Amino acid sequence: MPKEPERILLAHGSGGSLSRRLVEDIFLSAFDNAFLAPLNDQAVFDVSSRSLAFTTDSYVIRPIFFPGGDIGKLSVCGTINDLAVGGAVPLYLSASFIIEEGMFFDELQRVVASMAQTAKKAGVQIITGDTKVVERGKGDKLFINTAGIGEIKNGARLSPDKIKAGDVIIVSGSMGDHGIAILAERDGIDMDTPVLSDCAPLHDLVCAMLLAVPDGIRAMRDPTRGGLATVLNEFAARSNLAMTIKEAAIPVKPEVKGACEILGFDPLYLANEGKLIAVVSPENASACLSAMKKDPLGRDSAIIGTVEEKPKGRVILETQVGSRRILEMLSGEQLPRIC
């Protein structure tokens, strides 16, 4: 008789010997580094810069495995990206797991291996962590929180407050891939050209941009939940200026456009997990764009619009047929648990 695969028990969250085994067998071996190894409740590290960035994100995506990634890869990329778009070099992550009783060990192991691999490729270390187990029906397989610390080099302080009229709006690639990939997986939609999540760490791209135009970038953001439209609305509100973009200039893959038309979604509101939006001073826009296009993750970068004086605090979309309409903030929920 085949053995039932090993599952997570409530006792794996007890703090006792099963917790210890979980940490040693699953986490320590995967995240292997000198900071984590002492298994203290905190990790100690030295920094060279006095100016640090700190961020946190909990990941509750459903399903936990999806085309182009999984909750582990997402939890590393997402937090790296939150640091990177603030102009910080990501250094260290924490990882905290809320596991539902009954989860298969090998699924957890796959997620953790994916986190470890993504972190390694990105040159960041996972140096402290925590695990909790909740009863069956009180969670949903796995939630992961990662907090991240990065160093701000060269005093780069990016902020939407710095946006000025005349600035140029650039996106680093096609919009909506992550949203459609999750939706298709969740609803079992069969697509001629399957869409993969764009889930990727953006810090190398950001580094290339900051090197190319050290003083040219006003603000950056990664358009996750709520997509491009939400980020631009935040920029518009914070700068009290108008973000004017051209629909025809916004990169959207044909298969994403097709899926959106059938399913009634707008790609400008769909989540992305490996894209950024930058507002750049006009004199630096073309240098920034060409630096972005040289990075594999910025190959499809495009200038999509400009910042104007009016209407204050608004995002204006010039459609393909030449009309202008306001892009509002998302008011309801488009796709729950997309990240």
Next chain:
Amino acid sequence: MPKEPERILLAHGSGGSLSRRLVEDIFLSAFDNAFLAPLNDQAVFDVSSRSLAFTTDSYVIRPIFFPGGDIGKLSVCGTINDLAVGGAVPLYLSASFIIEEGMFFDELQRVVASMAQTAKKAGVQIITGDTKVVERGKGDKLFINTAGIGEIKNGARLSPDKIKAGDVIIVSGSMGDHGIAILAERDGIDMDTPVLSDCAPLHDLVCAMLLAVPDGIRAMRDPTRGGLATVLNEFAARSNLAMTIKEAAIPVKPEVKGACEILGFDPLYLANEGKLIAVVSPENASACLSAMKKDPLGRDSAIIGTVEEKPKGRVILETQVGSRRILEMLSGEQLPRIC
């Protein structure tokens, strides 16, 4: 007709306008500080020390309100304590919320107010955060993750590796209060003398100890899940020495002792949320103890045992009747979701 109290909707997790309202109405006002106010995805701060400590913890305690505290107070104290017992001065916290759809707004508001008050009293700031909403039945009202950053002053590096034979084991007060408080609340047990959770931030106590005996403390730990027995087992394993303690010397409140006898729990394995265990060099033990007793959170501090050469890696309990037995690591689950 009375209006139904406002509840959390899935759309509060969308990243759109309802998310923004949630952040502004509930979190920004409560955690009010200059780091958080820009509402960027990361907070930027300066440090004066080059040596930092980093920790994370997810809190899944059930119920979220309990005698002596709530999940908000716990999530701030717990992470402060993880930093403090490593010899770090807690500076900044992140806060990430996984909210179950349908949670009442006013309950969330009470939790957040409690976090803000606890952080303020402890002199730490919550400078970055995140919220996610999961569908009804896919979470349990509220899970909170806090990650924390602290500064290591004066190069104090505490670690169980530094424990030596002859060292003295001190606890800062009575064992098992938190565990019994949660259990009584959860099971509706009526007690003559109700037990309150000891949930409290320990960094002032730690600071007083480090001032009194700067080089005298080898290792510290807060005995949460798994209690005193688990911490001592970790110390024993890491130092490869024997932790020998006297049952009669361990402070346990009579009402906790009584509840344990009736319910079949061992107070040495019950969770605490405002206590610490320190291993101190013999020549510094009495100075350390008297510094601890001067702090309100260390009033009931007691020397409970010593470190011996043998049996290596074991915890030995000398019982009240004079016998000696091995205190093992917890092997199953005593009380799920105690923190």
